Amino acid sequence: MDRRCSSSADSRLTAREGCSINSTPICRRAESYEAKEVKCISDVRRTFCLFVTFDFLFITLLWIIELNVNGGIQNQLDKEVLHYNYRASFFDIFLLAVFRFVALILAYAVCKLRHWWAIAITTAISCAFLIVKVILSKLLSQGTFGYLLPIVSFVLAWIETWLLDFKVLPQEAEDQNRYQCILDAAERAPLVSGGPLSDGQFYSPPESAADSDEELDDKHDPEKGLIQQVI
Numbered sequence: 001m002d003r004r005c006s007s008s009a010d011s012r013l014t015a016r017e018g019c020s021i022n023s024t025p026i027c028r029r030a031e032s033y034e035a036k037e038v039k040c041i042s043d044v045r046r047t048f049c050l051f052v053t054f055d056f057l058f059i060t061l062l063w064i065i066e067l068n069v070n071g072g073i074q075n076q077l078d079k080e081v082l083h084y085n086y087r088a089s090f091f092d093i094f095l096l097a098v099f100r101f102v103a104l105i106l107a108y109a110v111c112k113l114r115h116w117w118a119i120a121i122t123t124a125i126s127c128a129f130l131i132v133k134v135i136l137s138k139l140l141s142q143g144t145f146g147y148l149l150p151i152v153s154f155v156l157a158w159i160e161t162w163l164l165d166f167k168v169l170p171q172e173a174e175d176q177n178r179y180q181c182i183l184d185a186a187e188r189a190p191l192v193s194g195g196p197l198s199d200g201q202f203y204s205p206p207e208s209a210a211d212s213d214e215e216l217d218d219k220h221d222p223e224k225g226l227i228q229q230v231i
Helices: 001-019 022-040 041-069 071-081 091-110 117-136 143-194 209-220 222-230
Strands: none
Touching: 001 209, 022 143, 041 143, 071 091, 091 143, 117 143
């Protein structure tokens, strides 16, 4: 990651040095994209991370409501956590939301990955676990939350996958390609333009017509030239 940052910084420095007067609009566009890259995280990636946080908080809220409805938080915590039963407890669905939150925030907010393999792993594990739990457990006989928690967790996991695969990664790839095109144009602009004039390109103006006429008269009238020399 440090190499990528240093190489991008070198490319920005080269493009900034190569900007001439004729390429000022290109330089301004490049600087605007540089300002976007200075941000710790892009807007679309930040939206994705916010949705991942919403997923974790929403599942947590639903689980706390379920604990409170079914006999009190302390009694249900003792029943679902300390005496965990795979067939009757919702605690594992909460842990699944924690797993998704930690894995996706580490992958796409801290490490800033630009690949879909992390979200593919979390979604596959979530779907497999929820399907097996619904088939083998007795959640569907425990009222509304027996349906609500597995379905909501399943849907949120797939919405996260859709956001990353169809919004975050394509948008960031498009921004990167556009920024690279602007850098290339800024590097080519000094080669296309004429550049500043060198010292050798400055020349004195030709002699005026009056001076040339006087010299011509002196050549045709040698006596006048001799008289001027004597005077």
